[in-house]
Amino acid sequence: MGNKNPASVIREALAKALVFYYPFAGRLKEGPARKLMVDCSGEGVLFIEAEADVTLEQFGVALQPPFPCREELLYDVPGSSGILDSPLFLIQVTRLLCGGFILAVRFNHTMCDGFGYAQFMTTLSEMTNGASVPSIFPVWQRELLCAREVPYVTCTHHEYDEVADTNGKIFTLDDMEHRSFFFGPTQISALRRFLPTHLKSCATFEVLTAGLWRCRTIAIQPNLEDDMRLMIIVNAHSKFKPMIPVGYYGNMFGFPAAISKAQDICNKPLGYVLELVMKAKSEVTEEYMRSITDLMVIRGRPLFTTVGSFMVSDLTWFGLLELDFGWGKSVYAGPNHHIAGFYTRYINHKGESGILVSVWLPAIAMKRFVEELGNMLTQDIDDHVIHEDVPLISKYNLPAMIR
Known part of the structure; x- marks a missing residue:
């Protein structure tokens, strides 16, 4: 240009x-x-x-x-x-x-x-x-995912459970710390070491999510009997028969919730946590999407549950890093400021390709998170750089x- x-x-x-x-x-x-x-x-x-x-x-x-x-x-x-x-x-x-x-x-x-x-x-x-x-x-065609004439909920949607915050575990933004963590092939391989043979070949997103959910749960120190939720944003375009038309750009995602007691996430093998992640992802079907659309009508667009919740989304396949606006490809393409755990494609300062994950936690919990993650990976994984003003x-x- x-x-x-x-x-x-x-x-x-x-x-x-x-x-x-x-x-x-x-x-x-x-x-x-x-x-x-x-x-x-x-x-x-x-x-x-x-x-x-x-x-x-x-x-x-x-x-x-x-x-x-x-x-x-x-x-x-x-x-x-x-x-x-x-x-x-x-x-x-x-x-x-x-x-x-x-x-x-x-x-x-x-x-x-x-x-x-x-x-x-x-x-x-x-x-x-x-x-x-x-x-x-x-393609506009928003009628592809409208509520049924007689709306009815056919699936369980734990992501919209009404849960009281009895332990003060809804974090405010006053004392939150935002950090990014880089995961290359070495770090992902280190996480796979904790998995049984039949789970070692699972998708990188699933393995990484299981490890982060465990570290985050340990870091925030909930009561052991507390229910913890992991909400995974899942693209539903391919779940419909016939498939959603190429070019459709409306909202077509679900975020099913995996639920487990805090003590199980912290103490059971990582394979247990990984299977929770896999099961939650598999819940997104065409019927699930139609059920959640009907739920929005019946309950009047409720908010998703925030108590004990951790939300993640895989943006690595969006191709944003490859976009060229006439001056070459970007050096960074992803969210700037968001409390959800977004996974983006990233090339670090060493030229290594991997995944960048944003994490929001209270400052004291962030310290524990870094320590726990470091223990899991048995190396210094903090590739975060503190930017000067x-x-x-x-x-x-x-x-x-x-x-």
């Missing part, structure tokens, strides 16, 4: 992409029985162009969450963060002194899931490189509406 302004290029491509993803330029309304609907009003999305007087190198050797100055890198435009009658996308391009740039995005999760978001970002990258049409055409002066243009 030479000396072109990345903000201008991405802004122009965004306008083209929204022709195909026009609902994103609308606004959410609430209809009868609190049903959410999109008014395709063409009001646009928010776009911010910013400049920062720093280089990429000043963010540290390891580019990973938590990032300094995240509020400046994705400015929360006043009045823009609501669910209803607010922009559905906010995109900020921040140019750096070194010639690089940071592309940060916030989107309304009621419009799409991570799979749909990745599909839209792929289209955006294609448009920046001169494409006139997307390689995958978007970076002076950042951003010059914001007025938020622009892309139509």
